[in-house]
Each structure stands twice: as structure tokens, then as C-alpha cells.
Amino acid sequence: MALYAAAAAVLAGVESRQGSLRGLVYGSNFQNVKQLYALVCETQRYSTVLDAVIASAGLLRAEKKLRPHLAKVLVYELLLGRGFKGRGGRWKPLLDRHQARLKAELARLKVRRGVSQNEDLLEGGSKPGPASQVPRFVRVNTLKTCSEDAVDYFKRQGFSYQGRASSLEDVRALKGKCFLLDSLLPELLVFPARTDLHEHPLYQAGHLILQDKASCLPAMLLAPPPGSHVIDACAAPGNKTSHLAALLKNQGKIFAFDLDARRLASTATLLARAGVSCCELAEQDFLEVSPSDQRYRQVQYILLDPSCSGSGMLTRQLEEPGTGVPNQERLRALAAFQQRALSHALTFPALRRLVYSTCSLYQEENEDVVRAALQQSPAAFRLAPVLPSWPHRGLGTFPGAEHCLRASPETTLTGGFFTAVLERVEVPSSVSQAEASAPEVTPNPAPKRKRRRRKATAAPSSQPGM
Structure with missing residues (x-):
């Protein structure tokens, strides 16, 4: 009630x-x-x-x-x-x-x-547009389970597993109680639009994370190996943080910052439910985090997903269809903050790889911010070419902008999103040459269906609270 x-x-x-x-x-x-x-x-x-x-x-x-x-x-x-x-x-x-x-x-x-x-x-004006046709993406939390067991569990519940998606048409065709394995992320399941899993026992137990595919790109592209030290600069609400922890296999350290105490408390709840044990949360403005602090001397990976206009968010598009350009003063203020945050992140001495992402559609918060940061340190960092087959690229506002990724309901069947991967050109003296080879980011193959199921992935007997 x-x-x-x-x-x-x-x-x-x-x-x-x-x-x-x-x-x-x-x-x-x-x-x-x-x-x-x-x-x-x-x-x-x-x-x-x-x-x-x-x-x-x-x-x-x-x-x-x-x-x-x-x-x-x-x-x-x-x-x-x-x-x-x-x-x-x-x-x-x-x-x-x-x-x-x-x-x-x-x-x-x-x-x-x-x-x-x-x-x-x-x-x-209220009829469903592309935003309302975006499927329900469900990331399997590999800290607690695996894709094969999640698939088997849904099959036992009467869902029909359609295998791995081979195209966007496969995803568009999803109906009823059918679901797919995503073509790019082997731990991402795809259900028809409006599939509600908020009360599903696996979700409530932290085995599943309800996260849009585009929102999964930043952690996947950052690709920190287990044992790494990572900064999640603007962590709330915590989905990307939990994804980083899964990639690290809870081995290493995540320093997660957010200035909003209420959102940080929600993040702590989400991480606890997801079984994350390698994360240190701090109620702090990332701009006030000192790159010279000895606690961060081993940080080689940073995920920066700062506050933005949210113009690409599906909930925003459904709530306010046809919304025009936001207040220009607010947009300039957001872009200025984003530029400061990105430039600050690039000053961490051991940094090797950084992912900058927003859920914004606007060039001012995306390509313009990246271009400004690269112009400040032109010899130190470059845009890394990633996911060449991704269909929606950055706006051609400067040389190399095509290495950025964009996403939208129309082109990728996801929320509106922007992602850029920046990697260091020159290896800092504090990092050995052996450590400096950035990982190649390629999707893992689809899991074999006949692997033995782990006992830890059985559905909980009760539905724990959120």
C-alpha cells in the first residue's frame, strides 16, 4: 500500500x-x-x-x-x-x-x-516512441552468480531463452516471456520492453542489476584487471561501481566519491546487496581529492560519469517527450564542471586509462568537454579507438572524435549516452613498462551452456528487501 x-x-x-x-x-x-x-x-x-x-x-x-x-x-x-x-x-x-x-x-x-x-x-503526443521500445537490460552480477545459472533460472520460470542476439532486429523482435543474451556483453540479458523485474528474487538478492546496456559500456571499456586500484569519481547511484567490482572480482580497490549524502547511502545499500567488498565510499567532492595523496598513488584507472543534463535518460524522455534544449546557463555551468572534473582526473600521476561518460545528448557536455581536456594535455593523452563496429559514433567536431561512442533508442536500442576512452600516451615514471600495456577491450565469448552450475547461484528461498 x-x-x-x-x-x-x-x-x-x-x-x-x-x-x-x-x-x-x-x-x-x-x-x-x-x-x-x-x-x-x-x-x-x-x-x-x-x-x-x-x-x-x-x-x-x-x-x-x-x-x-x-x-x-x-x-x-x-x-x-x-x-x-x-x-x-x-x-x-x-x-x-x-x-x-x-x-x-x-x-x-x-x-x-x-x-x-x-x-x-x-x-x-503520448504514443510510445523509440524510448518506450528500448528493451529491459539485466546485468548478471558475476560476484554472486553467472549467466548460465541466471538463464537456467529464468527458463525454469517459464521464460523462453532465444540464445545470443546476432543483430538489433533480434532484440526488436522480443515479445512476451522471451529473452536473449546480449551480443556484446556476455553477462547482459535482454528482455522485452517494460518487463518488470524489481520484485524478482534474483534482483532483490543482488544477483541481477537492472542496468541499461549503454550504461554498462563505461566499466567494460575501462576494463581494470583484478587487483587494480580504480577511482569512480561520481559514483551514485552505484550501478557502474558494482560493475567495476565484478570486473575486479572484488580484488583490488575502488575509491568511490559522491557529494550527495542521500544518494551515497543508496549506493552503499546497492553495493552491499551486490556483494561488493573492494569499495571505499567517501562523501566528498572529487574536485577536492588530491592526486598527490598517497592513498591514490596506485590508481591507474578512473571512471568519470559526472552530473549532466540527463537529456538521454529514458525516464526523462518518457516523462518529458519533445523537451527542447535546456536552459543555456545551466548547460554552460554543467559543461564547465565536467571540464574541470575531467582535467582534474587526468592529473593523477599513475593514471593509464580513463572513461568519461554522460547520459546527455548535447555536444557541449560530450565532445566539447573531451576536446577541451585533450587540448590542455595534448602530448599526454589520446582518445583510444574502441568498439569499431559500434554503429553510433561521436560528432565530428574535432579530429579523432569518431573514436567516441554515442547511443540512442533509435540507433542502438538503448538510452541516450556518450562514452569516451582516454589513454595515456607516455608512460609515467612511477609505472613500469610491463604494467603500462593497456588491456585490449574485446567482448568475451558467450558462455558455454553446459558448465556446471555453482551452488551459490540458486535462487534465494525468500525475497530480501531492497
Whole structure:
């Protein structure tokens, strides 16, 4: 019941202009913010449909104590969502009393508008675009399990495993309870869009991380070998941090920084659930971290994913379709911070490889930031050529920008994203020549299906909390 009350409070706050949908969700203190965000976004998307059904059914006239925003959330869950499935508290029997009438009014609305699918009821501007067709990517947490066991578990739950994807068309064709292994990342499973796994026991036990494919690129391309010392400069909410720990096999050290205490606390919860033991969290501005501090003398890898406009985020695109260029003053301020952070990161003396990434679509936060940093140290670092087959490259604003990677729902079936890999040209004197050979980044082959399953990967007998 807490979920529905929280969603109703967010909807009320949005309509009274108390804040943005995203800001109100993250400020709600609700434990599972992703679940809350998804519910509010979808309820808001169908708002006019729900208003029509509720009015036609006379729900608020019959139930005087039911507030309009809560009614909208509950009716969405009943008619268009997942159903209550054992949840709903005292509201479930109330909705059960009106279920037949509400379903009948929804059916009449479809007849009047001459449509057969729920989504056809949406107005033109609200119909699903490319962002809503992006599949659900699920990274298998190799600190706790392996891809083969996760695949086997889903098969036992009635999902149909389609093997390794060979093209984007394979991914686009996913429907129902079918899923694939990603063509690039051997630990990434791909499910149809809107597959909800937030309450899946493997997710709640930390065996699975719900993470967009584009968001998996930074850690994969940084490729720190086990035993390395790594800085995650702006770590919250922690998905990339947990990915780094998995690549390190919990061997080595991750220094993770973030200035937002609340987000850092959420990161700590995520890392604990994922079984990460090699990470040291610090509530600190990365710009104030001294490169000369002896604690970081062995740091050879840095992941920098700084605050950005978030213009490529799927939730932002679904919540605010057609949003134009953001406030230019804010964009300049963000780009200035990003440039300072990247230039600062490049001053760590033992640094060999750095990944700069954003979930922004704007050149000012992406290519322009990278170009400025390279111009400040033209002989020390270069853009590394990575993933030559990746279909969406950086904007050609300077020589070498084609080595950067971009992502979008239209071209890669992912969220909007930007990634650049910078590697040192000259080996620092503190690092031996043998250590200085940067790892070649190539995807691992698909796992063999007949490997013996590890006992540790069995599904938990209960569903631990988030």
C-alpha cells in the first residue's frame, strides 16, 4: 500500500508544481525509487484515459474517502499495470468491488474510439516512441552468480531463452516471456520492453542489476584487471561501481566519491546487496581529492560519469517527450564542471586509462568537454579507438572524435549516452613498462551452456528487501 500512497503523493506534487516528477520521486524517501518512478510515469502517461474511465464508472462518487490521485494510481494498476498480486492493502477489496464496472468502461472507451489496444487510447503526443521500445537490460552480477545459472533460472520460470542476439532486429523482435543474451556483453540479458523485474528474487538478492546496456559500456571499456586500484569519481547511484567490482572480482580497490549524502547511502545499500567488498565510499567532492595523496598513488584507472543534463535518460524522455534544449546557463555551468572534473582526473600521476561518460545528448557536455581536456594535455593523452563496429559514433567536431561512442533508442536500442576512452600516451615514471600495456577491450565469448552450475547461484528461498 505504501507504494500507491507514495505514487499518489508524487502525482499531486507534480500537478501543484511542487517540483519535477523525478525530483519528487527521489525526495519521497520511498525505498524502491525505480519502481515508484515507473508507476508514476505510466500513470501520468495514461492520465486522460484514467480520468475518463474513473468518471464514467462513478468511482469517486461511490467511494467518498478515495482521493483522486490515489484513485488514478490504483485504477492504472488494476486495468493497465500488473494488477495487485497480493498487494494493495485495504484498497484492494475496494477496487475489487468496482472492478467489473471499471473494466467495462475501459472497453466502452476503446469501442468509442475505434481501437483495440490500450496504447491506442493515448493521444498522438503520448504514443510510445523509440524510448518506450528500448528493451529491459539485466546485468548478471558475476560476484554472486553467472549467466548460465541466471538463464537456467529464468527458463525454469517459464521464460523462453532465444540464445545470443546476432543483430538489433533480434532484440526488436522480443515479445512476451522471451529473452536473449546480449551480443556484446556476455553477462547482459535482454528482455522485452517494460518487463518488470524489481520484485524478482534474483534482483532483490543482488544477483541481477537492472542496468541499461549503454550504461554498462563505461566499466567494460575501462576494463581494470583484478587487483587494480580504480577511482569512480561520481559514483551514485552505484550501478557502474558494482560493475567495476565484478570486473575486479572484488580484488583490488575502488575509491568511490559522491557529494550527495542521500544518494551515497543508496549506493552503499546497492553495493552491499551486490556483494561488493573492494569499495571505499567517501562523501566528498572529487574536485577536492588530491592526486598527490598517497592513498591514490596506485590508481591507474578512473571512471568519470559526472552530473549532466540527463537529456538521454529514458525516464526523462518518457516523462518529458519533445523537451527542447535546456536552459543555456545551466548547460554552460554543467559543461564547465565536467571540464574541470575531467582535467582534474587526468592529473593523477599513475593514471593509464580513463572513461568519461554522460547520459546527455548535447555536444557541449560530450565532445566539447573531451576536446577541451585533450587540448590542455595534448602530448599526454589520446582518445583510444574502441568498439569499431559500434554503429553510433561521436560528432565530428574535432579530429579523432569518431573514436567516441554515442547511443540512442533509435540507433542502438538503448538510452541516450556518450562514452569516451582516454589513454595515456607516455608512460609515467612511477609505472613500469610491463604494467603500462593497456588491456585490449574485446567482448568475451558467450558462455558455454553446459558448465556446471555453482551452488551459490540458486535462487534465494525468500525475497530480501531492497
